[in-house]
Structure formats: structure tokens, C-alpha cells
Amino acid sequence: MSVALISLYHYDNFAMRLLFSYLKKHNIPVYYIAFKRMKQKATKTLKNDYVEMHDFHDQVTEEDIITLLRQIDNINPSLIGIGFKSSHLQLAKDLTARIKERCKAPVVWGGDHPTIAPETCIEHTDIVCVGEGFDALRELAGNIINGRPYDKINNLWVNKNGNIIRNPSRPLINDLDVLPFASYTSENKIYIDEGRVQEDKNIDYFGFGFTDAPRIVFYQTMTSFACPMHCSFCINSLQHDKFRRRSVANVIEELKQAKNNNPNLRWIFFWDNIFAVNKNWCLEFSEEYKRKIDLPFFTYSHPLCSDMEILVPLRKAGWTITVMGIQSGSYNLRKTLYARNETNEKILEAVRNMAGLRKVKSHKPYFNIYYDYVKNNPLEGKKDLAESLDLFLKFPKGFVFQAFNLSFFPNYPITKHFLQNGYISEKDIEGNVKTSANNWITTFDEKKEYRGFLRRHEYYYLLFSLAQYTLFPNFLIRIIERKKLFINRLGILYRLCRLFRFLELTLSIPKYRWAWDMFMLIPFRLKIKHRTLLRYS
Template structure:
């Protein structure tokens, strides 16, 4: 099915992520309803009321187009400098500086302080390290990068409802804690990652900063202080640690987790990596309140993991790591990424074989297709390979749509509570390979089980079905 058909009346961002959800249905993750005139007017009116001196927009690769629209509308209405920071301008500065007056490359917490001081002293933005500035004649000045920040020097993010408002259609909601966060508080305790997966922003940043210095972590007590503020001031009931790999430093965790249990005591979710946890660490996490954890697997094909993803983790270890999570009693999910020009049917088959061995109790809300972010090593290589595939097979991928549809369903089957013999008999039936949709009637979730799962999800928002 053409993905656009599923999103009639909606738009979707650049670098949109596609996932394959239950039943093998392909969905776009990054849809939004196109901005309405009333929303622009509400935004301008709120900024005028706030009497802003400058507007700063957080821009990622996927929302440069939307940030451009908003920036142009703001500039039509208000003669204020518009500043962009985030992954977007860091990865595509040439594109972004055409719209913003100043862009921040890499970390921006000190840049914004420098900008505020310049505004206070009525000076221009010349010479602020880590920025590009566009002059009124559209010439560009580029300033040298600044060193990475010490994370303990950065202020806590301001989620105070009285300082936030939400514009949606005709409504402007004040005193607002983002509803998409539900009752969760999102926090990071570190920046950087010890790994360098080829498709990930971390590998791109390691090219700029080197690997060693880029992994930094906040002091345990400062993280606790932020969480205590959040607990006292926001309607939160759980914590989501968005660290790339929360389980990376046992010594830090050993200090942090008892403090967390004693002073914060909320259930929490975090990410792990197959080689960074062990049963003992999982027992500390569970004891401190961890009730859900997600582990990156990404592929069951050793060839893809090693040669293309730069994740040379042994598949046996991934299976053991999954079993350790199941045995710990923490609810476990995993991530998988596929559909890219390097993949062959043999790789999909190896992933299916892997999933048959991977603990069934490890769940996946969906399986993700590869997203290609600009100026990444993987994107450049995949683009080249796609060209070669087109010359060789007439298509960018080496696997046909029908075969992808078939393997989507096989992957899903491995997560259903079916006996292995039933999964294998379905997988070995040649009719389904030719007509994957025939598998659908074998994959229905019984109504009573679905009701049970919905109930479970209500009681634990981080869980999937």
C-alpha cells in the first residue's frame, strides 16, 4: 500500500521513520496535521505578549522544513533574530543558515547564554564560538567550534507548566505540561555513547569530537535534584531515562540507584545494550524501580551487524542478554532495523532464525525500517549502494516488496505466543511466501488476550502490547 494513502489530510516530516506494526502494516511515525493559519496567529500573538528579544527554535533533521515555515512567519511579523540549534543545523549548517540569523553547531547551552548577554549589552552576535551568523547582506560568518560542555554546569530544563503553552488548532492551552509526555518525566544523565553504530548520530558526532571525550555523565546527586524538582512540581508518575545506553557504567549506577530508590522512588524505563548489562546489574535496576527496559538488537544477521551497522555484537550474546532481562522480571522490549540497500534475503532469513531463538517474552511494539539522516556515513554508503542496485536489479533494494511483506509477518509471528513448531510450519509453507497476506488470518490476536493486554498497558504506560 502507498504509505500516503494511510495519512490522508496529514503531512509528514523529512527523514520520516517507517515502522512495521502488528499485522505487518507499514506506518509513518512522523506525521502531523499541516499548520493552520490560526496556529501561526496564536504563536505570533503569544510571542508578542511575551515581549521576546529573540526566538530560539530547536531543530532536528526531520523538522527543518517546518522550522523554516515558522521562522518565515515570525520574521514577517516581528523584527527579531531567530536562532536555530540542534541536530538540524549541526548536520546541515549550509541549509539552515539560509533561514536563521544565527545557528548553533553542536551543544547550545552556553551559546544561548552568550547570545542573551549580547542582546542585553545591545551588541551584535559576532565571534560567538560554536555559531554561524548571517549578516544583513546575507554573507555568512563561521566561528570555531567550542569545547564540549561539562554536563554538571548545565541548568535543569524548564518544564514549569506556567512557562509553557500549547497551540493546537483554535486552542491555546496555558499552564501546560506536554500531554504527549503523559505522566512521564524524560531526563538524560549522560551525553555520548561508547558505541559507534554507523546509522546513528553518535557515530557522526564522534567524527567531530573523538570518542573518548564525548561520553560524559552528570553527577548522581544533580540528577536526583532535577528529579526531585520534577516530582514536586509536575504531574509525573514515572521517569524515562533517555540516555543512549543507561547501563553503561556500573560504578555510576551503583552510586545513583540507591539514591534514586530512596529519594525519588518512581518506576522507570531505560535503554540497555546487549553487552553492557548482566544479571547482577539488572537486579540493581529492578530493585531501584526499573520496570521496563529496551535493548537494541537491530539485526539478526552477523554480516549486517558487523559490515554495515558497526555493531559487531555476537548473536549468542544478544540472546543471552534478552534472557537475562526476562529472568530479571523487568518487562523487556527490543529494537530492530531493516530495509536498506545492503540487505539480502539471506539476512532477513538469519534475522528470522535469530528471532526464533530470541526469548519470546522480549516484545517489540514495531520493527523499524532504516531512516537515512543527512551527512551520515551510513546514508552516504547506502545511497551509493542503492544506485548500484538500481543498475543491477532496477530497484534500490535487493529484496522485493513481496518478500519484505512476507518477512515482516514472519518476524511478527516470532513474538506471538505460538509454539515454535507452529511458527516453523507457517514459515515453511511456500504459499505464504508468494502471498504473504494469507498469513494474516493466522496472526490474529484473540479478543480476550487483546483485552488483557490493553488492561496491562493501562496500568503500565511504558508497556506495549
């Protein structure tokens, strides 16, 4: 009697590995099946970075499905859980149908998409978990294993022969220290790709290393749940869950175990929505992390959480990479459409603080700063784009600019706004399309003819890209914009960007240090044996 948890296109899946540990802690036998690995391919972006990867999902083959079904047969679980995002809705439907043909165990869906769109999910499965699944799944598994009814468990919607039972939500777990650490061992882990079980080839999301001990080089975790912000394009705009955080002692203990279990551990990635929240917590963390862990780490940042009294200690502790969402340089558009409250003045203060961290001595001599931008929003007009360019031209040079296509997820506030005003239809929503899976990271396509607002957006995207390069003076960008140079010859402007990107990377010593560190993450014998010499292998 056991539970099988299936993750789609996400070998690393932190949430399901945490759920795996939680069930195991409560003496419920559990298996983790990672079905299909997210791949990377080389893409000619304009990022001021050596890494030019584009994530994509290759096709599921019949051999993949047969392999999955055979593993389920071998496990013979009492309950099967499938966790997935909106772009994998159709795959979840197909797999559930195939599983139900040969297995009597009930199937429960969970994760981002079932949480935001339970009404459209419950008709395709037996059970949907809405929100956090720790105690709901523990109770569900226990009831099934012990032959008790499970139709009155909070957080679960149950499809009882077409009769939908919508149980209420249960209180959140406030003390996150009661949760075990996510499982990154090989125990009861199965990885499926290329039509077979991938024995000893559990390559992580980054493509540089592996997901399980003792070969982890990038250790991934979270210190907090939820987010203090509620941007209209984010799942936190729907849930409004209370921001909760583990104690510093609990986080450090996890990382100490990770170091002990992985002799080649090189980096820590914190996937918290925003890390620099709560000054006292961050100061305590910085001191303990530097003293007991002392590895470079990554976090997400936010313009409204950029107090130098917090940022400097984090940098001294080993903070080396950050991503901050700018999304648009138009305050009005950010405020009214994206539900973001930071002013342009606050953004400038934040990015200048970030640039200042490069002067702070830390584990690594470089500090990589990535700024995100939402691209191809039809409501972002010429004035908004001009304001955005003006903002980026005030940023200290040397950052990495990366743009992401606007995606519409079910029931998000921004999705409702676009639907109500006729800008999109149901067919444009994730689950019906896969923008967030295969066309999320965006770049210029020389072979494509851009018309209308897309031409204007691509023009400014190229100008934004030029703004990141130290060698390209801002006054020339302003001249190009003012005189509308190359607006009908976008290909020339694109090649200009590629030229200065090449020069920037060729002449930048910190970039070489960064590239060398990435190349040296794992031993050469493992690079050759497991084909991880290149990230997209």
C-alpha cells in the same frame, strides 16, 4: 529584552527546557513556545502490547501561524530560537520567513538538523547553532541584549548579509552537574495547537498526562549526554561527543524535587541513549533511587551493556520497561552497514539476561521488553532475513517486537553509503521527505500490494512478529519459512498474527496489570476535562 525558544511538534522537548533553565539561571528572561503537538492515532500493529499507537504530525494551519506570531508580538523578544528535527525543516523555513516579515529580532536555529546540516540551514536563517548551545546561546543573548556584536561566538554560524561566518566549536561542558534541571513549570510556557493557545491543555508526548507541574505523571530526564556507541544511522556517528554523566546525587535531587512538585507522579523516563553504563555509577544509583525515589522507570538498553551485576540492582530499584535495538539478526550487515559490533551470541546473552529480570522482585510485577528492528533496508537480503528469524526464534518468548522504517538523515554514514552507491537520491533524505515524522513506526498494510524486496521483507516481518507470541510455537514458524507458506498470501499470515496477538493479550495477566496501570495514571476528572481518557485524544 528576552529570548523566545520555539519547539516544533514537541511539547516535552527536554533539550529546550534545559536551555530555558540555563538562560534563566544566567538572568536572561526567556519564554518557551511549544508549537504544535505530536498526535497519536490507533494503528493495527502486531506488537505484543495493548498500546497500538502511531505518532504523526497534523497539518499546520494559517490560524496556528497567526497565533504564534501574535505571541511573539506580545513577548517582543530580542532573540528567537527555533529547535527542530530534520522532518521539520520546511516548517522551520516557513516560520522563519513569516517571523522575519514582522520582527527584527535575529533568528537562531538549533537542534538535531541544524547540527548535522548547517551548510543547508544557514542560508535560511540568521544564525545556526552547531552542537551544544548552552554557553553559545547565553553569550549570543547577552551580546544582543547589550548591543554587542555576535559574529565571533564559538559554536555559531552567522549569516551576515549572505556572508557566512563559520566559528569554531567550543569545548563541551564536562561537569553536567553545573547545569540546572530542565524546567517543567508553567512559568513563561506557551502551547499552541489547533489554531489557538492551549490554555491548561499541555498534554505530554505519551498522551496520558501533562508536561508541567503539578500534573506530571511521566517525568522525563537524562542522566548523560552522548553515547559510547556510534551506529551509522544515529546522530552520534557524526558528533563523537565524549560520553558525560551527571553525579548520582544530582540526578536524585532532581527526582526528589519532581516528586515534591507533582503529587500524581507515577513513572520516570530516562532518555539516555544507553543507561547501564559504568558499573559503579549504576550500583550507587540503584541504591539511592530505591531508597529515595522508589518509582518504576524506563531506560534504553544495548546488547553490549548487559552485565547482570548491573541489571539486577537496576531492576530491584524499579526498572520496569526497556527498549533494546537489535536492528538486524545478520552480524555481517550490522557490522559493515550499521557499525554495530555485537555478535549474535552477545545479543542472545543480553536478551536472556533481560528475560531473567522478570523473575527479580521489583516495584512492578511485570518487566516489559521491546526489541527494535530496522525494516525495509534494500541491502538486507534473503540470507540476512533468514539469519534474523533464526535469532528471534532463540529469544525467550513474551517480548514486544517493533519495526521502524529505515530513514536517511543528512550526512550520516549510512546515508552517504546509500547515496554513493545509487540506492537513494537527495529526494529520499529527511528534510526532503518526512519518513521519520509520519512513517517511522511501521506495520503491515492489507490494502497494499507488496512486490520485489518489499514482499520478502513484509513476509519476514510477519514471521518476526509471530516469534514474540508465547502461544505460537517456534517449530511452526520454521515450517512456514521452510515451505514458504503464505508468501503469496501475506494477508492470511497477517490475520494469523492478529489472531495470536489477540489471544496473547487476552490470556496474559501481566498485560492486564500493565494496561490497568496506564489507565489509572491520572484522576478521572482530569481524563474527562482534558480528554486524555484515550492516549490519542
